[in-house]
Amino acid sequence: MERLTCPKENGLFCVLASFQGVTEIKDEKEKLSSLSSQFEAIAKDVLLGGCFEINSVRRIYPLEIEFYYHEEGKGGLKDPVMYHTKDHEGKQLDYYPLGSINCHLSGIDVTFENKEKQYRASFLIREYCVKEYVDGKWVDKENKAREKRPTYLYEDMFMNIPLSDGFNVKWVNVESINPAEEIHNKPRVNVAEYERNNEGVFKKVEISGDEYNKLSKDEKDDYFSYSGKRLKRCRRMWNYYVKND
Secondary structure, three states: OOOOOOOOOOOHHHHHOOOOOOOOOOOOHHHHHHHHHHHHHHHHHHHHHHEEEEEOOOOEEEEEEEEEEOOOOOOOOOOOOOOOOHHHHOOOOOOOOOEEEEEEOOEEEEEEEEEEOOOEEEEEEEEEEEEEEEEEEEEEOOOOOOOHHHHHHHHHHHHHOOOOHHOOOOEEEEOOOOOOOEEEEOOOOOOOOEEOOOOOEEEEEEEEEEHHHHOOOOHOEEEEEEOOOOEEOOOOOOEOOOEEE
């Protein structure tokens, strides 16, 4: 999938509309390979092609994003950690319009779901830069050149905007603040591997402290600690980022 050059008036919506999902592919390895290619193409445009602009006075430049993909149909590819799914919520959910914002406990997603093909797709803005328009130019907001806490995006995107001015968030295609022409990817952060038990329920892959201590150094790298548990890392390389200078 080639990187798209979208007109300024369409921006991010054009990029997300190019995503086709993988519901027509049966083999799981082929599904994951195709998804990685499609996600990389989107990530290049999101990380290198523009930013979110709020009321022409504030800009949010994504520096690290993380993708999620879940097929609602029986036997489809599942992503148990994803919030906006029937499996996670236990009920049928509406499909968001293309490019919708989904606010949840972990931060803010941009969604690109498809009702006809019955898949959910989104990316979480995990790291970002905030700029403000001051004296005719865009400048870094203090202590916000690289914000690594995704839940702080609520404050940085929505706070301190007078209601009397109205409220407008849009994607604009502008020159990237990131000089790198190359993006990098890694496993999703603090996302566990899941396996289906005999009842068909997905459970996080977890080991005890004693089991973990018996592993080699390389084997330990496959696990992370969260809420006092040792969880196996999800192997899907769906986190894309630009490096710090």
